[in-house]
Amino acid sequence: xxxxxxxxxxxxxxxxxxxxxxxxxxxxxxxxxxxxxxxxxxxxxxxxxxxxxxxxxxxxxxxxxxxxxxxxxxxxxxxxxxxxxxxxxxxxxxxxxxxxxxxxxxxxxxxxxxxxxxxxxxxxxxxxxxxxxxxxxxxxxxxxxxxxxxxxxxxxxxxxxxxxxxxxxxxxxxxxxxxxxxxxxxxxxxxxxxxxxxxxxxxxxxxxxxxxxxxxxxxxxxxxxxxxxxxxxxxxxxxxxxxxxxxxxxxxxxxxxxxxxxxxxxxxxxxxxxxxxxxxxxxxxxxxxxxxxxxxxxxxxxxxxxxxxxxxxxxxxxxxxxxxxxxxxxxxxxxxxxxxxxxxxxxxxxxxxxxxxxxxxxxxxxxxxxxxxxxxxxxxxxxxxxxxxxxxxxxxxxxxxxxxxxxxxxxxxxxxxxxxxxxxxxxxxxxxxxxxxxxxxxxxxxxxxxxxxxxxxxxx
Amino acid sequence: xxxxxxxxxxxxxxxxxxxxxxxxxxxxxxxxxxxxxxxxxxxxxxxxxxxxxxxxxxxxxxxxxxxxxxxxxxxxxxxxxxxxxxxxxxxxxxxxxxxxxxxxxxxxxxxxxxxxxxxxxxxxxxxxxxxxxxxxxxxxxxxxxxxxxxxxxxxxxxxxxxxxxxxxxxxxxxxxxxxxxxxxxxxxxxxxxxxxxxxxxxxxxxxxxxxxxxxxxxxxxxxxxxxxxxxxxxxxxxxxxxxxxxxxxxxxxxxxxxxxxxxxxxxxxxxxxxxxxxxxxxxxxxxxxxxxxxxxxxxxxxxxxxxxxxxxxxxxxxxxxxxxxxxxxxxxxxxxxxxxxxxxxxxxxxxxxxxxxxxxxxxxxxxxxxxxxxxxxxxxxxxxxxxxxxxxxxxxxxxxxxxxxxxxxxxxxxxxxxxxx
Numbered sequence: 001x002x003x004x005x006x007x008x009x010x011x012x013x014x015x016x017x018x019x020x021x022x023x024x025x026x027x028x029x030x031x032x033x034x035x036x037x038x039x040x041x042x043x044x045x046x047x048x049x050x051x052x053x054x055x056x057x058x059x060x061x062x063x064x065x066x067x068x069x070x071x072x073x074x075x076x077x078x079x080x081x082x083x084x085x086x087x088x089x090x091x092x093x094x095x096x097x098x099x100x101x102x103x104x105x106x107x108x109x110x111x112x113x114x115x116x117x118x119x120x121x122x123x124x125x126x127x128x129x130x131x132x133x134x135x136x137x138x139x140x141x142x143x144x145x146x147x148x149x150x151x152x153x154x155x156x157x158x159x160x161x162x163x164x165x166x167x168x169x170x171x172x173x174x175x176x177x178x179x180x181x182x183x184x185x186x187x188x189x190x191x192x193x194x195x196x197x198x199x200x201x202x203x204x205x206x207x208x209x210x211x212x213x214x215x216x217x218x219x220x221x222x223x224x225x226x227x228x229x230x231x232x233x234x235x236x237x238x239x240x241x242x243x244x245x246x247x248x249x250x251x252x253x254x255x256x257x258x259x260x261x262x263x264x265x266x267x268x269x270x271x272x273x274x275x276x277x278x279x280x281x282x283x284x285x286x287x288x289x290x291x292x293x294x295x296x297x298x299x300x301x302x303x304x305x306x307x308x309x310x311x312x313x314x315x316x317x318x319x320x321x322x323x324x325x326x327x328x329x330x331x332x333x334x335x336x337x338x339x340x341x342x343x344x345x346x347x348x349x350x351x352x353x354x355x356x357x358x359x360x361x362x363x364x365x366x367x368x369x370x371x372x373x374x375x376x377x378x379x380x381x382x383x384x385x386x387x388x389x390x391x392x393x394x395x396x397x398x399x400x401x402x403x404x405x406x407x408x409x410x411x412x413x414x415x416x417x418x419x420x421x422x423x424x425x426x427x428x429x430x431x432x433x434x435x436x437x438x439x440x441x442x443x444x445x446x447x448x449x450x451x452x453x454x455x456x457x458x459x460x
Numbered sequence: 461x462x463x464x465x466x467x468x469x470x471x472x473x474x475x476x477x478x479x480x481x482x483x484x485x486x487x488x489x490x491x492x493x494x495x496x497x498x499x500x501x502x503x504x505x506x507x508x509x510x511x512x513x514x515x516x517x518x519x520x521x522x523x524x525x526x527x528x529x530x531x532x533x534x535x536x537x538x539x540x541x542x543x544x545x546x547x548x549x550x551x552x553x554x555x556x557x558x559x560x561x562x563x564x565x566x567x568x569x570x571x572x573x574x575x576x577x578x579x580x581x582x583x584x585x586x587x588x589x590x591x592x593x594x595x596x597x598x599x600x601x602x603x604x605x606x607x608x609x610x611x612x613x614x615x616x617x618x619x620x621x622x623x624x625x626x627x628x629x630x631x632x633x634x635x636x637x638x639x640x641x642x643x644x645x646x647x648x649x650x651x652x653x654x655x656x657x658x659x660x661x662x663x664x665x666x667x668x669x670x671x672x673x674x675x676x677x678x679x680x681x682x683x684x685x686x687x688x689x690x691x692x693x694x695x696x697x698x699x700x701x702x703x704x705x706x707x708x709x710x711x712x713x714x715x716x717x718x719x720x721x722x723x724x725x726x727x728x729x730x731x732x733x734x735x736x737x738x739x740x741x742x743x744x745x746x747x748x749x750x751x752x753x754x755x756x757x758x759x760x761x762x763x764x765x766x767x768x769x770x771x772x773x774x775x776x777x778x779x780x781x782x783x784x785x786x787x788x789x790x791x792x793x794x795x796x797x798x799x800x801x802x803x804x805x806x807x808x809x810x811x812x813x814x815x816x817x818x819x820x821x822x823x824x825x826x827x828x829x830x831x832x833x834x835x836x837x838x839x840x841x842x843x844x845x846x847x848x849x850x851x852x853x854x855x856x857x858x859x860x861x862x863x864x865x866x867x868x869x870x871x872x873x874x875x876x877x878x879x880x881x
């Protein structure tokens with residue numbers, strides 16, 4: 001008898017709960033603030049600007065000779081011949097080339113800044129194979145002198161990613177390359193977050209070396225699948241909560257999990273995958289992984305073997321972010337070909353991107369693209385500057401989910417613009433003036449437009 | 461894939477070259493070339509260079525007599541470029557321990573990695589394609605501040621391609637993760653002092669007792685290397701960045717009459733005049749412009765040009781992984797874009813390298829080894845390609861493993877790629 005008591009009580013309680021649920025006052029709806037560190041970016045002082053008679057690479061595959069570029073209120077207003085605008089600052093573009101601002105989809109500026117001293121190693125949370133809860137933006141040191149160096153190379157937008165030790169390294173952040181003393185002051189408004197994932201040698205080396213999982217490539221795959229399965233459940237729990245609440249019930253909200261928030265963001269299509277993945281067979285598996293858990297596998301970074309699966313990447317709508325010629329530093333980088341980018345680019349529905357992952361080459365992404373173009377043309381391709389510029393402008397913007405805002409000099413896009421002293425595919429090319437949202441942020445001949453980080457100020 | 465036919469043409473040329481290189485002893489006259497001699501003769505238009513038996517035998521002879529005549533069609537002929545301070549031939553894949561021979565925990569001043577050099581490394585054919593005919597390979601060393609000795613090899617892939625072994629003693633000075641930079645600097649100074657004293661003493665004894673002095677003890681191998689430095693038989697190559705360290709080693713040079721070469725030298729512009737006055741070459745990366753440490757706050761893209769203008773002999777090298785050595789010509793182009801004189805930049809990847817490491821190559825002059833490159837245009841430009849190359853007078857095959865991989869994946873076949881060779 002006594003034994004029965006508790007269950008009877010339970011039944012009574014649950015009946016009571018169910019009974020009153022419909023009529024009970026609902027608790028406040030639990031919602032997650034998806035933008036708790038919002039951009040405070042403000043356009044720098046800008047004015048109506050008209051560049052006259054330049055060679056213009058639009059960034060969409062088109063080239064215009066002797067053309068004018070007009071930007072008004074920070075947006076590209078017109079590109080064409082014989083343009084005029086009242087009160088515009090007119091720049092003589094004779095002999096010069098104009099391109100969209102350069103975009104690097106893979107940078108560690110700010111999280112691995114200069115000087116690269118112990119206190120500055122903030123880019124790789126090497127403490128667990130899944131650190132989807134960390135956000136690169138929380139590590140960014142805006143005083144990294146690299147930002148200024150890259151601006152002199154025409155870089156107007158860059159994605160800062162966590163490193164590649166982990167299966168899930170954390171969130172990346174897209175920044176406008178403007179000087180600021182806060183990260184929020186650089187944050188690209190409304191750019192989607194990226195989730196850094198890593199295939200291959202790094203995760204298995206870092207954790208296998210500690211006798212932890214993953215220690216093999218199959219361990220890598222198991223780690224991703226376990227995490228996505230958990231994320232799928234978390235997503236279902238929230239969806240159930242939302243549905244129950246909408247139905248007038250007063251459900252308990254799922255326990256908040258910062259790590260799973262990021263993975264759920266991917267499953268919801270709000271966060272884009274940026275996957276460090278060199279090898280053809282691994283990229284193919286990552287595509288299938290995305291299909292298994294119903295998300296898009298995004299952009300493959302350091303895709304040294306993309307040329308082996310170029311058709312599959314196109315069919316699946318993946319971008320591949322590549323170096324022109326880095327190789328040999330590990331086995332997964334051994335099968336480099338100098339035409340990799342061009343082979344990927346030649347496919348239908350392709351999205352070939354040239355990236356740096358380097359504080360040095362980010363300053364010369366135009367030359368990186370040039371190397372690919374010329375080596376490919378020596379070997380049977382017929383690529384032009386208008387084609388190749390897309391690898392560091394519009395395709396990069398597409399990879400970051402900001403192609404509606406920047407990446408080409410089309411009407412209405414942000415006036416992110418570079419004026420080069422000559423053909424940017426020459427080794428002698430230098431960016432002379434760089435604009436972000438129509439505001440001049442760099443001028444090679446005017447020290448007033450050459451920013452210097454706090455760190456370098458007053459160093460003798 | 462677009463336009464496969466052009467590549468087909470280039471493989472025909474490659475076949476022709478393979479045939480040509482078997483005609484070993486043939487003399488060749490390259491006519492109608494724009495020749496950058498990198499000597500006082502300067503740049504010669506429409507010039508003829510004759511090579512025979514591996515050596516340049518004539519420039520602009522009155523009449524051309526050669527087994528083969530090669531019309532350069534006005535294109536640019538330069539000495540082969542020389543890359544340096546990398547691990548080509550010692551490291552195949554950087555992260556694969558069993559493919560690395562440049563590191564050794566116990567390496568010291570006697571470490572001579574030339575005996576481990578692999579002329580068949582896949583880096584060599586790839587690097588050669590970038591107009592580089594010779595390389596100065598440097599060990600990474602180990603715990604000692606002496607990282608070992610450098611050696612030079614021609615990049616022709618031959619088993620006898622090392623042509624200058626043990627040609628420089630490598631030392632790393634500067635900031636330390638544990639301890640003080642003073643320790644190594646003092647240790648080096650004391651080693652030189654002690655060896656100098658011993659040599660002076662031996663010389664006195666010899667003068668006093670005559671040549672057949674009995675107390676002569678054979679010096680240890682490590683002592684012999686220090687003695688070689690004191691006798692100026694080979695350069696002391698010092699990795700050093702901060703200006704104070706540069707000044708300290710310049711003082712050592714003066715005090716012990718060393719053949720000194722500075723490597724890295726981030727702060728060099730602060731003490732450019734002292735370096736120039738001491739006639740010390742600087743081996744540096746042209747693209748280094750981020751302040752990576754407190755020892756390198758003065759790196760700048762303009763540094764190569766600044767040093768050159770101050771009268772320093774600059775040698776350009778590619779920083780970072782050996783697999784990137786092929787970038788050398790583009791790095792030189794960037795140095796020019798940032799203010800370096802064109803001809804000086806050319807010297808910085810040819811003659812100046814040869815001079816710094818005492819190598820007999822790097823110039824187009826009668827009597828020099830025929831290490832020569834014919835370029836489609838300006839060798840520093842991204843659009844330019846290497847059209848022909850001769851190393852010790854032999855025409856080189858310009859194809860790498862990378863080319864074969866590209867061809868495999870751009871050739872259509874019904875069978876799996878593995879069947880396409």
